Amino acid sequence: MKALQSFLQLFPASIAQAHCDVPCGVYEPDSMTWAAETCFKLVEKMEALELPAQDDKHHVLEFHNTMSRSVVIKEEFAQICKKEALILWTDYFKAEHLDRWPDLHDKVWNLTKQCSVVKRSVSVVEATKLKEMVAELANIFHETKK
Amino acid sequence: MKFPLAIYQVKGHSMEPTLYSGQRVVISRLGKGRPGNLVIFKKNAQTMVKRIEKIEGDHVMVRGDHPDSTDSRSFGSVRRSQILGKVLF
Numbered sequence: 001m002k003a004l005q006s007f008l009q010l011f012p013a014s015i016a017q018a019h020c021d022v023p024c025g026v027y028e029p030d031s032m033t034w035a036a037e038t039c040f041k042l043v044e045k046m047e048a049l050e051l052p053a054q055d056d057k058h059h060v061l062e063f064h065n066t067m068s069r070s071v072v073i074k075e076e077f078a079q080i081c082k083k084e085a086l087i088l089w090t091d092y093f094k095a096e097h098l099d100r101w102p103d104l105h106d107k108v109w110n111l112t113k114q115c116s117v118v119k120r121s122v123s124v125v126e127a128t129k130l131k132e133m134v135a136e137l138a139n140i141f142h143e144t145k146k
Numbered sequence: 147m148k149f150p151l152a153i154y155q156v157k158g159h160s161m162e163p164t165l166y167s168g169q170r171v172v173i174s175r176l177g178k179g180r181p182g183n184l185v186i187f188k189k190n191a192q193t194m195v196k197r198i199e200k201i202e203g204d205h206v207m208v209r210g211d212h213p214d215s216t217d218s219r220s221f222g223s224v225r226r227s228q229i230l231g232k233v234l235f
Contacts, residue, residue, distance in 0.1 A: 004235070008170035011153050016186050016195040018158035018165060019216040027214075094219045145213075 027092040029138035032084035036134040038077040039118050040127040042070045047124060075119050081130070082115035085137060092141070101140055111137055150175050152231060154186055156195055160210030160217070165195065173231035179206075184233035187224045195233065201226075 049067060052059035089108040098104055111133040117126050152173050156165045164184070165171065171184070179185040179198050185208070186195050196208035196217050205223035209215065218224070 005170060008153055008172070013153040013155040013170055014193060015157050016154040016171070016193050018156050018160040018167065018195050018210065096219075 029141045032081050032134050035077045035081035036131045039074050042074040043127040046070050046122050078115045078119045082112045085111050160212045160215035162212045164211045171233045173233050175231040177232035178226050178229045179232040185229050186231050187229045189224055
């Protein structure tokens with residue numbers, strides 16, 4: 001085999017692409033998992049913030065600054081979570097996976113909807129639900145690799 | 147008339163463990179292949195190598211040997227006229 005390959009190297013050859021999802025193995029559920037975890041931590045932090053006294057200007061400003069930043073980052077990471085889940089859905093999962101997980105479309109649909117719920121709300125319950133949905137999809141992803 | 151044999155160099159990993167990136171193969175331009183055969187074909191302005199999964203009339207479904215392959219499951223079937231030849235070895 002090695003001798004044949006060495007022999008064939010002597011001749012000019014055209015290229016035949018053997019594409020994987022370019023390049024192989026770039027798909028992973030970790031980004032979506034971290035994004036959901038980030039949302040959860042932010043919601044926890046927001047719920048724990050103490051309201052300052054209205055005449056305490058310094059603390060009022062600090063409160064609004066922290067809350068605003070948390071909202072912005074929560075919004076951003078909920079969007080990342082949605083985007084990463086959709087990438088797996090549209091680019092990674094194939095028809096054969098649907099045979100094994102017939103409700104895969106519904107799972108992704110509900111997960112991405114939950115990302116929007118987490119954007120709209122400040123609720124540990126909703127953020128936990130998103131984490132669970134993400135863990136379930138990540139688990140399916142890992143199962144496909146076995 | 148073209149010479150019936152041609153040499154192609156594989157680029158990519160979708161045919162592993164059968165073919166590895168950089169490996170060279172010899173094809174017969176006379177054969178269009180049957181299910182199970184490796185074929186070289188043109189699709190989306192690219193020359194590709196995959197395995198024939200099934201043939202339905204003029205539509206040939208191709209698939210890579212690697213689980214992460216991009217093939218007919220994502221880009222659809224290949225027409226028989228797009229097949230350049232069957233891999234001999």
